[in-house]
Amino acid sequence: MTLTHYLALGAGLFAIGLFGALTRRNVIGILMSIELMFNAANINFVAFNRFLHPDRLLGQAVTIFNITIAAAEVVVGLALVLAIYRKLNTVYAEDYNLLKG
Amino acid sequence: MTWVAFYTFAVMTLGAAFCVVTFRNVLHSALMLGVSLLGVSGIFALLGADFVFASQILIYVGGINVLVLFVVLLAARHSDLVLRQSNAQWLAALLVCGVTLFGLLRGLKAYRSVTLAAGPEPGTAKIARLLLTDLAVPFELISLVLLAALVGAILFSRAEAE
Numbered sequence: 001m002t003l004t005h006y007l008a009l010g011a012g013l014f015a016i017g018l019f020g021a022l023t024r025r026n027v028i029g030i031l032m033s034i035e036l037m038f039n040a041a042n043i044n045f046v047a048f049n050r051f052l053h054p055d056r057l058l059g060q061a062v063t064i065f066n067i068t069i070a071a072a073e074v075v076v077g078l079a080l081v082l083a084i085y086r087k088l089n090t091v092y093a094e095d096y097n098l099l100k101g
Numbered sequence: 102m103t104w105v106a107f108y109t110f111a112v113m114t115l116g117a118a119f120c121v122v123t124f125r126n127v128l129h130s131a132l133m134l135g136v137s138l139l140g141v142s143g144i145f146a147l148l149g150a151d152f153v154f155a156s157q158i159l160i161y162v163g164g165i166n167v168l169v170l171f172v173v174l175l176a177a178r179h180s181d182l183v184l185r186q187s188n189a190q191w192l193a194a195l196l197v198c199g200v201t202l203f204g205l206l207r208g209l210k211a212y213r214s215v216t217l218a219a220g221p222e223p224g225t226a227k228i229a230r231l232l233l234t235d236l237a238v239p240f241e242l243i244s245l246v247l248l249a250a251l252v253g254a255i256l257f258s259r260a261e262a263e
Contacts, residue, residue: 001103001147003215009111009144011205013118013137015198020122022194023187028173029127032134035165036118039141042153050148051215057227061236063153064228067160068243072250074165078172079254085176094188 006047014040025092027081031074038070106147114140125186131173135166149221152228 013036020033042063049059085091117137124130142157232240 001107001217003212004209005107005111006144006148007209007212008206009114011202011209012115013141014205015202016115016118016122018201019194019198022197023191024122025184025186025188026127026181028169028176029122029130029186032121032130032169035134035161035169036121036137039138039161042157043141043144046145046148046150046153050150050221051212051217054219057224057231058235060150060153060224061228061231063150064156064232065239065243067153067156068247071160071165072246074168075250075254076257078168079257082172082176083257091176091181 003047003051006051007044010040010043010047012040013037013043025094027091027093027096028078030093031077031081035070035074038066042066103147106143110140110143110147113137114144123187126182127173127177127186128170131166131170134169135162138162138166149224151221151223152225 017033017036017040020036021030024030024033045059045063045066049057053059081091084096088095090096114137117133117140120133121130121137124133138157138161142154142162145154145157
């Protein structure tokens with residue numbers, strides 16, 4: 001296995017996530033696609049760490065931070081989605097066109 | 102042996118991710134997200150990142166995915182199953198993604214000759230030392246971010262008490 005294999009996997013996952021984030025109508029689907037893109041970045045971090053600097057694990061530490069940020073993002077995002085759903089009774093992104101519901 | 106495991110996890114990750122973005126039923130998408138995240142954790146295990154592997158399963162599959170499933174169940178309507186789940190711009194999005202993927206894959210050529218030097222060794226103690234010495238400030242900041250996210254989530258999701 002070379003580094004290219006892992007980076008290609010990360011690139012593919014990122015492209016799929018980007019496609020989902022651009023095309024899903026459901027806000028929860030968009031959030032899930034963003035999680036996929038986070039994971040693609042994490043694969044790249046860990047792969048670079050393993051292949052280029054195996055003695056220092058900075059890439060893995062950054063991945064831990066990334067996972068934490070992703071958790072915080074998804075928690076706040078889903079809380080917002082639920083709050084908006086209670087007001088507008090919809091989860092589709094094109095219906096979210098009012099700042100003051 | 103490694104490449105069998107790699108391709109298994111890669112197909113699992115990419116196939117499930119494709120299902121996540123294309124399935125009409127969001128509940129099935131959320132379940133497929135769990136499969137995809139498990140595949141990513143397998144890739145982490147292959148790369149010898151033991152602590153990241155464990156946290157991926159604990160936080161992503163056990164935490165985030167369950168949370169997403171809860172919200173899918175709480176904010177679902179019957180009409181979602183018959184409505185179109187992708188917007189009208191899918192062709193443009195496909196073009197954007199194709200160009201992005203092409204550019205990323207072209208950039209990979211420089212790393213074709215990089216191969217592994219030695220086998221993996223356990224890294225949990227190393228990460229712990231790193232988090233408490235060089236990365237101590239980001240480590241404390243991230244706990245502040247988590248606290249803010251916790252307070253924000255409670256603030257947004259509580260029922261109005263008027």
